[in-house]
Amino acid sequence: MEKAIFIILAAVAVASALNILLQRNPLYGALSLIGTLAALSALFVTLRAHFIAAIQIVVYAGAIMVLFIFVIMLLNIPKDQPQVDKQKGLRYLAIPFAGLLIAEAFYVIRSVRPISMPPVLDADRAVGTTWSIGTGLFTSYLLPFEVTSVLILMAVVGAMVLAKREND
Amino acid sequence: MVPLSWYLGLSALLFTIGAVGVFIKRNAISIFLCIELMLNAANLTLVAFSGFFGDLGGQLFVFIVMTVAAAEAAVGLAIIISIFRNRESLNVDDVDALKL
Amino acid sequence: MLATIILAPLVGAAILGMFGRRMGERAIALVACSAVGVSAITSFVAFFTRLLPDADRRVHEYLFTWINVGSFRSDFAFLLDPLSGIYILFITFVAFWIHVFATGYMHGDKGYWRFFAYLNLFMFSMLTLILADNFLLMFVGWEGVGLCSYLLIGYYYDRDYAGDAAKKAFIVNRIGDFGFAIGLMLLFLKCGTIFYFSNEPQGVRGAFDWAMAQATEPLAASMIFAGGLTTVALLLFVGATGKSAQIPLYVWLPDAMAGPTPVSALIHAATMVTAGIYLVSRASSIFVHAPTAMLIVASIGAATAIFAATIGLAQWDIKKVLAYSTVSQLGYMFLACGVGAFSAGIFHVFTHAFFKALLFLGAGSVIVGMHHEQDMRKMGGLKKYMPLTFLTMAVGWLAISGVPLLSGFFSKDEILYRSFTSGVLPEPLPKILWAIGAVTAFITAIYMTRLMALTFFGKERFAEGGHAGAASHGHGRDESHQSVTPPGVGPDEHEHHSGPPRESPKSMVLPLMVLAFGAAFAGYLGVPEGLSGGAIPNYIEHFLEPSIAHPAAAAHGADASHATAGEPAHAAGADHTTEWVLTALSSVIALLGIGLGYVWFQRKPLWEPPRLLEEKYYVDEVYDAALVRPIKIGSAKVLWKVIDVRIIDGAVNAAGYTASLLGSAMRYMQSGFARSYVAMVVFGALLLIGYFVIR
Numbered sequence: 022m023e024k025a026i027f028i029i030l031a032a033v034a035v036a037s038a039l040n041i042l043l044q045r046n047p048l049y050g051a052l053s054l055i056g057t058l059a060a061l062s063a064l065f066v067t068l069r070a071h072f073i074a075a076i077q078i079v080v081y082a083g084a085i086m087v088l089f090i091f092v093i094m095l096l097n098i099p100k101d102q103p104q105v106d107k108q109k110g111l112r113y114l115a116i117p118f119a120g121l122l123i124a125e126a127f128y129v130i131r132s133v134r135p136i137s138m139p140p141v142l143d144a145d146r147a148v149g150t151t152w153s154i155g156t157g158l159f160t161s162y163l164l165p166f167e168v169t170s171v172l173i174l175m176a177v178v179g180a181m182v183l184a185k186r187e188n189d
Numbered sequence: 190m191v192p193l194s195w196y197l198g199l200s201a202l203l204f205t206i207g208a209v210g211v212f213i214k215r216n217a218i219s220i221f222l223c224i225e226l227m228l229n230a231a232n233l234t235l236v237a238f239s240g241f242f243g244d245l246g247g248q249l250f251v252f253i254v255m256t257v258a259a260a261e262a263a264v265g266l267a268i269i270i271s272i273f274r275n276r277e278s279l280n281v282d283d284v285d286a287l288k289l
Numbered sequence: 290m291l292a293t294i295i296l297a298p299l300v301g302a303a304i305l306g307m308f309g310r311r312m313g314e315r316a317i318a319l320v321a322c323s324a325v326g327v328s329a330i331t332s333f334v335a336f337f338t339r340l341l342p343d344a345d346r347r348v349h350e351y352l353f354t355w356i357n358v359g360s361f362r363s364d365f366a367f368l369l370d371p372l373s374g375i376y377i378l379f380i381t382f383v384a385f386w387i388h389v390f391a392t393g394y395m396h397g398d399k400g401y402w403r404f405f406a407y408l409n410l411f412m413f414s415m416l417t418l419i420l421a422d423n424f425l426l427m428f429v430g431w432e433g434v435g436l437c438s439y440l441l442i443g444y445y446y447d448r449d450y451a452g453d454a455a456k457k458a459f460i461v462n463r464i465g466d467f468g469f470a471i472g473l474m475l476l477f478l479k480c481g482t483i484f485y486f487s488n489e490p491q492g493v494r495g496a497f498d499w500a501m502a503q504a505t506e507p508l509a510a511s512m513i514f515a516g517g518l519t520t521v522a523l524l525l526f527v528g529a530t531g532k533s534a535q536i537p538l539y540v541w542l543p544d545a546m547a548g549p550t551p552v553s554a555l556i557h558a559a560t561m562v563t564a565g566i567y568l569v570s571r572a573s574s575i576f577v578h579a580p581t582a583m584l585i586v587a588s589i590g591a592a593t594a595i596f597a598a599t600i601g602l603a604q605w606d607i608k609k610v611l612a613y614s615t616v617s618q619l620g621y622m623f624l625a626c627g628v629g630a631f632s633a634g635i636f637h638v639f640t641h642a643f644f645k646a647l648l649f650l651g652a653g654s655v656i657v658g659m660h661h662e663q664d665m666r667k668m669g670g671l672k673k674y675m676p677l678t679f680l681t682m683a684v685g686w687l688a689i690s691g692v693p694l695l696s697g698f699f700s701k702d703e704i705l706y707r708s709f710t711s712g713v714l715p716e717p718l719p720k721i722l723w724a725i726g727a728v729t730a731f732i733t734a735i736y737m738t739r740l741m742a743l744t745f746f747g748k749e750r751f752a753e754g755g756h757a758g759a760a761s762h763g764h765g766r767d768e769s770h771q772s773v774t775p776p777g778v779g780p781d782e783h784e785h786h787s788g789p790p791r792e793s794p795k796s797m798v799l800p801l802m803v804l805a806f807g808a809a810f811a812g813y814l815g816v817p818e819g820l821s822g823g824a825i826p827n828y829i830e831h832f833l834e835p836s837i838a839h840p841a842a843a844a845h846g847a848d849a850s851h852a853t854a855g856e857p858a859h860a861a862g863a864d865h866t867t868e869w870v871l872t873a874l875s876s877v878i879a880l881l882g883i884g885l886g887y888v889w890f891q892r893k894p895l896w897e898p899p900r901l902l903e904e905k906y907y908v909d910e911v912y913d914a915a916l917v918r919p920i921k922i923g924s925a926k927v928l929w930k931v932i933d934v935r936i937i938d939g940a941v942n943a944a945g946y947t948a949s950l951l952g953s954a955m956r957y958m959q960s961g962f963a964r965s966y967v968a969m970v971v972f973g974a975l976l977l978i979g980y981f982v983i984r
Contacts, residue, residue, distance in 0.1 A: 027191045031199045038206045038226055045280075047218040054222050057203070059231055064199075067191065068240035073232075073248050080255055085225070087260050092266045093218055096273050106215060107282040108962055115212040118971055119205050125978050133194045139243040148245050154252070157245045163204030165249075170254040175259030183267035186274075211967050243800035 027067065051089045058082045061164035069138070070149040196237035199217070204230035217269050217279045228258050290335050290366040291350040291420055295379060297327040298412035305409060309402025318392035321405035323517025325388050325412055329381035340374050340916055346835040349422060349488055354957065356425070360481055362493065368485060372570060373634060374830070376419045379642045382557045382807075384412055386800035390650050390835060391551035393796035394657060404549065405443060415560050419567065423481040424473050424496070427568075429530065431469065434561045435462045441556060442548040454544035461541040465531015469568075476575075479521065485571065497574040501838065508580040508715070521573050522582035526589075533565025533619045540618055540909060541562035550653030553608060558615050558649050559642040566622045566638050572633045576840035577629065583713050583840075586949045587627020591725040594620030598732040600905050602739070603898030606663050607652045610740050614689065615645055617729060621704055628714060629840035630770040630789035632833040636815040639829070640696035643807035644688040649894035650804065654797050655744060665740065666895060670749040672774025672957035674790040677798045679745045681805040686741050688808045690734040690957040691879035696812030698879070699876035701730060703817050706871050713840045723871075727878055735889075742890035750894075751790065817868065865869055 037056035045049045058081050065074035141147045158166045203226060208225030232251045239247025270281065276283055301324025339348045348369040363644045369377075388408065395404055414433025421427040443455030477483050486495035506512050512519040518836030529535070534542035545557050558560070567585065569576060571710035576582055595619045611973055618641050625634030656663055658675050672679040688697040709723040723804055791799070890896065901907075958969070 023191050031195075034199065035202055035206070038203055039202050041210060041222055041226065042206065042210050042213070044219075047216050047222065050219050050222050054225060059227060061233055064196070064233065065236050068196070068236050070236045070240060070248050070251075072252050073236060076252070076255065077247065080259065081229075083258055083264045088262055088266060089218065089222070093269065095222055095278065096270070105280055107285075108964055109962075111968055112966055114252065114968060116207045118212070118975065119209045120223050120966075121975055121979075122208060122971075123201060124981050125975070126205070130197045130201065131193045131198060135192055135194070136241055137190055138241055142690050148239065148243050153245055154248060156251070157249050162249050165253060172260050173256060175261045180263040180267035183264065184270050189248065189272060208971055212964065214972070215964075281963045284963070 023067065027064070029175065030060045030063050030067075033057075034064070048093050049088065051086060051093060053083050055086050058086070068149075069141070072149060072154045158160045193237060193241050197234060200233040202239070203227075203233070213279050215282055217272070217281050220281065221265055221269070225258060225262075228254060266273045290331060290339060291369055293349070294328050294331045294347050294381070295333065295367070295413060295416045295420060297331070298324045298409040298416065298841050302406050302409035302906040303415060304894075305406035306400050307747045307876045309406055312402060314392075314396065314401055317402050317405055320411055320521050322385065322388045322392065323750060324409050325381065325385045327723060328412065328416065329385045331647070332377040332381045335369060336374050336378055340369050340371070348776040348833075349485065350943065351491055361477065362484075362492065363423055363425040364685070365426060366422045366491070367420040369420065370836045371833045372567070372635065373410060373419045374834070375639060376567060377416060379639055380415060380419065380560050381412075383642050383646050383804070384555055386803050387551050387555045387559075387646060387650065389691075390554075390653070390797050390800040391549070393551065393794045394551055394653050400444065401804075404441075407437055407440045407444070408552070408647075410904070411441065411556060411561070418564055422485055422488075423493075427571075428466075428469065428473065431528070431564065432466065434564065434824060435466065435532070437461065438462070438545070438556050438561055439957065441552040442545045443868075444552070448547075451547040454541075454547040458545050461538050462512035462531045464526045465538055468524045468531070469526025470528075472528065475516065475524060476521045476739070479517075492875060497572075497838070497958070500578060501856070503578050505578045505580065506909050508584065512581045513585075517579075518575055519581045521581035522572065522579040523585060525572055525575070526586055529565030529568050529623075530589065531565075532568075533562050533623070534593075534616050535565070535589050535620065535623060535875055538594060538597060539597065539616050543609055543612040545906070546606070546612050550608065550656060552647060553612070553633060554646045554649030558645040559614065562619055563622070563638045563642070566619070566626065566634055569623070570635055570837060571625045573626075573631045576626070577713075577838045577840045580713060583627050583629065584718070585627075586623055587708070587714065587718075587722055590620045590623025590625075590627050590728075591722050592620070593617065594624060594729045595725050595732070595903055595974065596620075596906070598729045598736065599902055602732060602736045603902035605665055605903075607655065607665050607740065607744065608649070608663055608669075609644070610665075610736060611648055611652055614648075614733065614736065615729070616690070617843075618645065621701065621726065621729070624708055624722060625704040628708045628711035628719065628722065630704065632710070632830045633700065633703040633707050635837075636829045637700040639814075640688070640700040640811050641805055643811050644685040644697055647801065647804035648689065649684060650681060650797070650801055651678055654793040654801065655790075656677040657793055657797070660790075662751065665743040667751050668744045669747045669894065670745070671790055672745040675745075675792050677792060678801065681801040682745070683741065684805040685808050686737050687883075688812075690883055691730055691875060692883070693876045694812075695715070695809055696807070699816055702872050702875050703815065705730070705875055706777050706817065706868050709871055710867065727875060731878045731882045735886040738883050739888030742887060743894050747891060747894050761831075817872075885929040893900070910927060 034057045037053040037060065040053040040056075041050040044053065058077060062074045062077040062082075065071075065077060144150075146152050205253050207223045207225075207227035208231060210226065211220050214220050214223060232254055235247040235254075239245065239251075272284060273279055278284075301320055304320055305312075305317060312320075321325075327709060335348075340346060349366060350369070351364060353365050355364065355365045371564050388405075391404070391408065395401055398404065412438055414430045416430070418427055418430025418434060421430060432918050438627075439455050439459040444449050445451040473483060480494075480496050480499040482494045482499070484493045484498050485497055487493065487498045488495070500518065503518060506515075506517055506519050513523060514520065518702040526768070531538045540561065542557060548552050548557075576586070597613045597616035597620060601610050601617060604610045604613060618637070622634040622637050623640070625631070625637060655671060655675065655678060658671070658678065659668060662668070684695070691698045691701045705726045706725055708719055708726055709724075711719040714722075761863040815827050818827050904910075
């Protein structure tokens with residue numbers, strides 16, 4: 022049963038990911054990426070990472086992807102733009118590289134020991150619940166957490182500076 | 190029970206698809222989408238290990254990766270907008286000033 | 290508290306170095322003098338409230354651990370014990386008054402702030418040297434004073450002779466420092482610590498406690514290279530000869546007079562040059578176990594004393610005379626250390642600081658009064674024009690000559706007596722050393738009298754030939770610029786170039802009077818017991834006992850508790866008759882020298898000394914021919930033409946050529962297309978992963 026759910030979700034994720042490659046229009050690519058993100062979110066639930074699964078939908082699919090779609094709509098690329106491809110060779114390099122990467126990954130994964138997930142003792146405070154994430158973030162991981170706020174501030178300022186029109 | 194190696198395999202597959210996308214796509218936004226895909230593949234690995242070892246660290250790292258992704262999207266899209274304003278194109282092959 | 294002593298001058302130096310350019314002369318003088326003043330007051334307070342009540346007479350102050358690698362450890366920590374206590378007292382005291390003097394002396398100089406910044410920096414280094422509680426920190430101060438000495442000798446950097454003198458001082462000192470550094474490493478190798486004394490709270494072992502537990506090495510030439518305590522002691526002594534200007538490394542000190550006169554007084558007479566004596570006395574527990582080293586120290590000291598004194602007899606530049614006098618007096622101090630009378634050496638350092646600083650400042654006052662004329666042939670009869678300078682300098686003159694009841698008399702007499710009765714060296718060496726010392730005392734009296742006679746007594750010679758600097762006395766001798774420094778110091782030299790000599794301003798005369806007081810009475814702290822019949826205790830010697838290892842303790846085998854080693858040397862000198870006879874003899878010698886000098890130089894002030902003496906035994910020329918030239922030729926012909934041009938430049942050029950070749954090949958990788966860069970990144974990642982997978 023669990024394996025069946027995994028296979029279905031994995032199939033959705035891989036299919037949407039491949040669709041990004043096949044689509045010419047980045048808008049469709051962005052929409053199918055949302056599909057992958059949703060499938061991954063469901064997979065996170067099977068891994069008992071409930072909080073991460075939720076913010077995967079809220080932040081990733083909800084906020085970041087909307088920003089992408091905004092930009093795509095905003096730019097409104099003309100359809101008849103000439104397609105320049107100055108590096109045709111890269112297309113043929115992609116297949117062997119991908120093959121090699123997959124081969125190396127599976128060579129490593131082959132030696133992963135078969136372990137099972139630990140039993141849940143205290144469902145309210147298990148790893149992956151909001152309680153555990155909050156406790157972790159505000160105790161032992163407080164410094165990285167605060168540093169990310171600085172990072173976001175820098176990103177906001179940087180984005181404003183970059184996107185501003187120079188002549189006004 | 191789904192074994193750990195399946196999650197890792199799926200993650201590798203998604204990562205490879207993302208990497209190939211960065212390779213062959215010419216639209217800057219599409220390349221960006223593929224980078225997000227790669228980040229998510231890595232997230233899957235982190236969450237998988239976190240769940241199987243009962244260690245919170247992996248999930249907190251995913252949290253930070255998401256923050257970085259958001260920041261990166263903001264800056265990256267701003268760069269794309271300003272490139273589009275200057276060049277009237279989103280094709281990365283039109284932008285070849287990245288050299289001496 | 291000890292940190293305040295050291296850091297106050299550093300703060301002063303920092304303020305002056307950063308903001309001095311925009312400060313007025315009064316503000317600069319205030320900052321510089323108050324920095325040293327704080328240091329001096331703190332030194333006195335620390336001495337009387339911390340050191341004297343302390344039972345062990347050792348006050349440690351730990352700031353932080355500086356280096357801690359393996360078994361090697363060096364702390365930034367200070368040690369106040371009787372030896373460093375005496376040093377900080379007279380250093381800060383004399384330095385304060387020299388600073389005050391310099392505020393007047395340097396008036397109108399365009400580098401006023403720079404001068405005082407360097408001077409404060411020097412005080413910081415010197416006090417670090419003295420108060421350090423381990424050899425490495427001492428070495429920091431040691432190098433620091435060397436640097437400041439270099440900066441201040443070359444203060445008039447726009448003049449060639451000053452720059453050359455600064456470089457000479459720096460290079461010659463480097464030779465000595467090299468010996469010091471090697472000695473330090475050897476000491477660490479032998480005993481595994483570079484701290485002076487064990488300090489339980491900090492968990493450090495002391496090198497001197499270790500040294501006191503060693504057996505005394507035999508007196509034999511073979512011990513010099515045996516790598517034992519004798520070798521350590523001699524290497525440390527090499528450092529001391531450089532800093533304290535002993536044969537064969539004394540040559541830099543006379544040239545160092547190119548610096549401003551307060552610098553000569555502070556660095557090259559009173560404080561820095563006595564660092565060598567400090568080092569030897571500090572390491573006395575090592576030296577007393579190495580009689581061979583003691584013999585060498587005593588011989589070098591005695592040889593330097595008489596050698597420099599004879600040269601001093603024949604100099605025309607007023608500061609050069611004092612410079613050679615300093616070298617000679619430093620020789621005395623080493624003679625004292627070499628015969629095992631370390632406390633007598635320190636006592637002489639103490640009194641010498643007062644009267645030599647006084648003499649230098651007096652000379653500075655004369656130089657200013659004479660509109661920057663240093664040639665004594667153009668002086669004479671000045672006592673009429675500069676009465677206060679004359680009177681104070683006269684005290685210094687009588688003190689250094691050893692006239693009874695002045696400070697120099699007590700300390701010099703103590704050294705002579707101790708060398709006569711020394712039990713460290715085999716007979717008849719003590720008698721020979723005593724004879725050399727006595728002759729030197731005689732010569733000292735003569736040349737100091739000559740200086741005074743030429744400067745203050747007799748006919749006025751400065752009117753002749755004007756102040757243009759042309760030697761119109763018809764000596765028929767070309768003046769080498771080395772012996773007579775060209776006139777003219779400071780930017781406003783021209784406005785000084787007129788009028789008769791005049792007394793110096795108050796800020797210069799006041800320090801003279803204070804130091805004259807010290808020069809007259811400082812000696813009463815160490816009246817030899819034999820002279821007073823025990824009525825006046827010899828404060829200095831009793832006080833120094835905890836710091837100084839006594840030879841008798843070492844001679845009786847490994848006695849670790851040198852602090853309690855009985856009554857020093859008085860076993861040998863129990864009969865006070867010898868001491869009385871010797872004292873009477875040296876008094877007679879001193880008075881005889883003064884009398885002879887006075888009569889002779891009153892009659893013939895411009896008497897020409899032997900050429901050999903005036904040319905300083907041609908030592909500079911010999912060094913030039915034997916060392917400098919071969920090194921120059923070797924570096925030009927071999928190091929430059931072959932090694933540098935062919936090998937080093939060749940290698941550098943080859944590296945550059947290879948890089949440009951590689952670059953022109955790799956150029957094609959940089960297309961400017963982002964995607965091709967991505968391809969390279971992925972390829973590199975694949976290679977890396979592949980490496981870890983296959984491994």
